[in-house]
Amino acid sequence: MRRINTRTARLISVLVLVTFVLSFLVVASAAWAATGTITGSVVNIRSGPGTNYTKVGAITKGAQVEVIKQAGDWCQIRFAGNKTGWVSSSLISVKATSQSQPVVSTTSSSTVSATGSGTTTVEVTGTTVNLRQGPGTSYKVVGKVSKGTVLTVVDKSGDWYKITGQGIPVGYISSSLVKIRNNVATTGSSSTQGSVAQGTQNKAALVTGQVVNLRSGPGTSYSKVGQLVKGDTVQVLKSSSDWYLVKTESGAQGWVAGWLVQVVTSGSTPNMNQNTNQTADPPSNSASGGTTPNAPSNSQEPEASLPSRGSERYEPQPEPEPSPPETVPVVEGELTGITEIVAGNIQIVTVSLSVGTAYETKSESGHFVLTLKGIRKNSVGDVIGLDGKGATQVQVEERMEQYPITLLTFATIGKPVFGVTPSQGGKELKVFIKADLSARRTGQVRVVLDPGHGGKDPGAIGPAGTQEKDINLPIALEVGRILSLDGIDVAYTRTADVYLSLAERSQVANNADADLFVSIHCNGSTSPDKQGISTYYYAPADNQVLYSQEGDRRLLASSIQKALLSELARGDMGVRQGNFAVLRETVIPCALVETLFITNPEEETLLAQTSIQLRAAAAIAQGIKDYLVSIGRK
Template sequence: MSTMSFNSLRKILLLIVSIVVCWSFLVIETQASTGTVTGSVLNIRDGPGTQYAKKGSLLKGASVTITESRGSWLKIKLNSGLAGWVHVDYIKTSTPSTSTPAVSSVSQGATGTVTGSVVNVREGPGTQYNKKGSVAKGQKVKINAASSSWVNITLGNGVVGWISAQYVKADPVAENPVNNEPTPASSNDSSSKIEVTGSIVNLREGPGTHYLTRGQVSKGDQLDLMEEQNGWYKVQTSRGIAWLAGGLARVLTPPSAIAEEIQSPANPVPVEDPITPTGEIPLPGEINSNSETPSKLPGIARVMLDPGHGGQDPGAIGITGSYEKDVNLTIANKTAQLLRNSGVDVLMTRSDDRYITLNGRVDIANASDASIFVSIHSNSTTNRETNGTMVFYYVDQNIPAAVAQASEREQLARIIQNNLVRSLGRADKGVRQNNYVVIRYTEIPAILVETAYLSNLEEEMLLNDIAFQDRAAQAITNGIIEYFTSKGIL
């Protein structure tokens, strides 16, 4: 080997060693660490830097597993298996205690104690499974099976489900155990009851929305729990045995446990436009457990009106230059005044020309205790001949509470559509389902009105006509009052 070749090889080896040494300062494996999100909305990115694409976001309080550190960025993994990078400034790190016995090593039939404040019980070993109820800190459970991440348990009332292994600690085995199983719930034990979390919840003849209704129960009602089947609870009511959707109730814990509202670890909220200055897209996931009461029908008539678009977002632009945001706001404000004159309590996502993110509108509605949500829009298409009126609603089949609320959503949409067609005389484009953010994630019956087409010259002129706007507002008002009357709250 020549001197030149040897020197070249030596330089290459030194370069490789330097790179490895530098990389060791930048990359630190932290497989045993966990963390909690401290920022209100934290972006998840494809790589360690803001130049990488966003793949979702997490809300404050979410728990994550930290697998790697690179400079000021952490690589995290969620319980759902999703991985990505977040900025270290918005994660509070901790190292799990090694003194807690591994649940996976516990023999079948042992008992455990819940360590999380209130922990979700799920149908399967993962956050993608539906929630069946909850257990509170200090509650005893029977351990049927376990893996490194999830534990199959039986509650005192016989309900079987899965909880995250990090929130249950195996009880030490006594030398002369008398009874390692939780005490079965008696008929008077609160653990054999469920509490309704939806404001108004249908009771049905069987475990599914295709069964006939047998009346309704209200938020806070407590019922004897008989069994659980496919996400539905079989309960004893004053009118006999009935079923209700598990997503609209929670299993009560024993009086000695601290019964708070559920706060699951690593539960990203399934929204598509969170309230954040950057307007970034969060990852799809499950409903935040603090928002688990999607059926709100208070005893007063309260509506949330949502004039579509606004501010920097003009919406559709008509042939002559009309902005959809302006038409929507005018009709919404007219509707609000008519409703207030009729004794209806009206709230609005916006009452002037301002920009609000899609999820911002959802959050406003969900925090309002409104009975219904009506989003007002003007339609548009590339075919200038298309005209008419339509109303949308949506039922996400992956959200049990929304499924239980399906009939209310469709009923509201049909009533509003019928009133609009009758009043405006435009083509009846019908009632349809579409996966719009503002009607998918609202926790109350929600619809989206497409009054007429700005892309059609005749209808653009009508949408800017005061008399037409008045008729549209009156039709929406009449539909809302008709709906409230049918529910007995007006």
């Protein structure tokens, strides 16, 4: 009997312990149960809590998500069904469905020493520093203070001060971002007290140009050191005439043209990156030497801008800068290779360099000369044979002037047209050579279709979590099916959810010996109100090979745009020129179509409907057929 009682007692003890542990876990889980509303226009979703983690998607303003947990200045969210990722806590408004923050103890773990009846004050040493609800970076930001602001210390908890000040909310500030001042009397606050960051003269610049060059000095004669896209926000350091020296999220500095940015005070720019020499909060995992791949970053995540074509994957038209002066900076480097692709009567010769630098072109009788300034020949051969119909070989010669130069002399047949387009930040020069401007393709009609994005690249993501890549593919496959029924040979860049680079997409088109190429996308914007249809082509006057197709390229884009407007009856965003890589590096007539705005809630709903996808596909196919009829190929 005693043995049975002992077993029973043990069983009861175990049950009590399990119940206690489970209830604790439930409470702990509930403590983080929360919903969030995206407040940034278009916000990047990352695989971890920091900007150094890979981008797994983007989400637009107003989207509702489940907040799973917080780490530093980042929130882990659940979106698009059961997918998870991280967004900057500064770009999401979190509403707890139960207690979402640990309770802040009113008893400090240590106290600030003060003599007599004096009160300790501190002065902010960071440029712009967060005030938090509790003593740690996991707590909500309740305000910001600027460098030089004097605060009164109320309490201390670990490495954090609880502070107050005139016009400043009570909050906690990291002790590493302030310095202790002499004690002052407790009556009133210091007369030297600074102001909240929103009231300072710190300036920020919002990029208004589609793609804006970042330069090494205040003028177009200076070399490009990077690029910004529309919607980016940068810190303004100083100005010179019509140019601003700015600092990007990554810490890079450069000059931008003043007419391509809007300068405002930091306080009126909620998505401003506060990346300064001293971070606004100490890192969660402090270590010297910067952020490691596994360490969360405390930098605010910038908004994604124009996610379909304005990200790193698509390259909008650069800003219209004034013509540069004759003196162009020369950067010394090496020639690393020369390769050729032949597409019908067009050759594409890719000249690869170790650096981007200045170059000149000159046409002579029987020759076309490309002069690379500052470039050494390296180990590239003296003569490179070519297989196309316009140029038979390239002679490579190095000379020494005030700096090394390398001359590439193309031996031509007849009178071909040449065009040169920089790529990869100037490290590649694409030399286009067209042998016969009047020649058209004969035989069976062939079309190349490119479903945009795919695989690890989701493209734009709508408020409800719809991924652009999942819309582009079924539309493209249906376009191909319809064209095939009409006897047209169809090739695709992808037929499944796989990733291809932009260069690979253009290469498929150039190698296919096709009549035309169409890249299919959904549009995206930082504004959820944008809606409508647009179609792009590219035929710049400074590349005579592409410009020779200007009529065909514009006609193809116009035919598709007209058919889509007729079928879908949405807003007309127009037919436009766009300097996108897939249009710039494809040598046959081509167009890029933006069906509807996936970032617009109404149009996202439409795009997700199979019936709308089928109608869009039918319209694109009809536009292609109308074009083929117009040029006499049908």
